[in-house]
């Protein structure tokens with residue numbers, strides 16, 4: 001079975017994106033399209049990456065606007081049948097609710113606090129922290145507004161699970177295999193730690209796509225998750 005990994009296909013062009021998607025697809029459940037590709041190629045990129053394979057396409061556009069604008073945008077995007085569509089929880093209760101109501105068949109994931117931010121960054125932007133508390137606040141609000149999924153760092157998974165219960169899908173970027181470069185990610189954990197903590201879907205980009213063999217990198221992380229599963233069974 002494909003591992004619960006969404007590979008972030010943050011590629012400069014569609015040819016590279018399609019190659020990465022086809023190399024990793026045998027090993028992972030999902031490929032993720034973000035702003036970089038979407039803004040260059042538009043919604044057709046979803047169909048291109050879905051291709052002939054059965055991989056789900058997660059559309060990570062992190063919508064953040066007034067409720068009516070987000071509702072209209074979500075309605076338009078739902079036509080392309082992404083498995084998951086992201087909005088920023090910080091857009092507020094009414095905005096998250098508008099997104100959920102606009103596309104009842106689409107799983108709306110609310111991004112809590114970006115994994116590139118830490119306590120000092122929240123201070124800098126005037127948001128009350130620490131990150132753990134801000135994440136909790138946004139998560140509870142988003143779930144109360146109908147979000148089926150949350151995006152958080154692996155470091156918050158265990159506490160958010162206790163807060164929102166077993167039915168909410170927890171999606172974690174900020175995943176870094178041991179020894180790999182953290183880049184711009186501030187709140188990170190290894191794939192094994194994220195999975196052990198209870199993450200439902202691990203978002204992993206550069207550690208896979210910038211590897212010399214993205215397919216092999218995806219297969220190796222998928223195998224590590226299977227080992228975690230086997231030891232916890």
Ligand SMILES: O=c1ccn([C@@H]2O[C@H](COP(=O)(O)O)[C@@H](O)[C@H]2O)c(=O)[nH]1
Nearest residue numbers: 008034113114115173174203204205206
């Ligand atoms: O809080 C967030 C929300 C989304 N992302 C996205 O995940 C990937 C991570 O890629 P890496 O190369 O593994 O760092 C990227 O597409 C981000 O836009 C996130 O990192 N943090």
